[in-house]
Amino acid sequence: MKIFIFGVFLIFTLSFCQYSTQPFKEGKVAYDFYCAPCHGTQAEGLSHLYPGLLDTTYIRSHRTELNNWIRQGISSAQLRHGQTEMPENKKLNDIDIVNILNYCNQQFWHLKEEFQLTQ
Numbered sequence: 001m002k003i004f005i006f007g008v009f010l011i012f013t014l015s016f017c018q019y020s021t022q023p024f025k026e027g028k029v030a031y032d033f034y035c036a037p038c039h040g041t042q043a044e045g046l047s048h049l050y051p052g053l054l055d056t057t058y059i060r061s062h063r064t065e066l067n068n069w070i071r072q073g074i075s076s077a078q079l080r081h082g083q084t085e086m087p088e089n090k091k092l093n094d095i096d097i098v099n100i101l102n103y104c105n106q107q108f109w110h111l112k113e114e115f116q117l118t119q
């Protein structure tokens with residue numbers, strides 16, 4: 001019984017360690033699933049069809065709009081690159097979106113301020 005309790009404790013501790021070394025794990029999972037098919041796992045984009053997400057200056061100056069873009073998509077009237085619309089995504093809630101944005105920030109953008117739920 002003692003060994004069992006110790007085992008449970010160990011598993012709990014180890015999983016916590018893994019979580020704390022990868023704080024944006026949930027954001028990565030969601031990004032890889034919902035965004036990477038178009039924007040690439042390294043945010044490199046896909047040829048001329050889908051833009052990369054590496055233009056940090058553009059991201060910085062539009063940080064308050066990112067949430068809306070992800071939720072509502074980017075329609076033909078708003079296109080920046082002028083090729084294809086970005087579809088809306090009704091499956092992601094506010095927490096998913098903040099997780100995705102903070103993962104992107106940690107991996108690609110390195111903006112000083114993290115994204116908050118209120119944005």
Ligand code: HEC
Pocket residue numbers: 031034035036037038039049050051052053055058066069070074078079080081082083084085086087089100
């Ligand atoms: C079906 C393909 C597709 C998916 C999936 C998709 N996007 Fe996009 N995204 C686009 C296209 C196309 C554009 C460019 C629209 C334009 O011309 O302004 C774009 C533009 C963007 C931009 C603006 C970049 C810029 O330089 O103009 C951001 C930020 C972005 N997407 C983030 C995301 C995130 C985060 C996700 C996942 C939640 C996502 N997108 C999912 C196709 C997609």
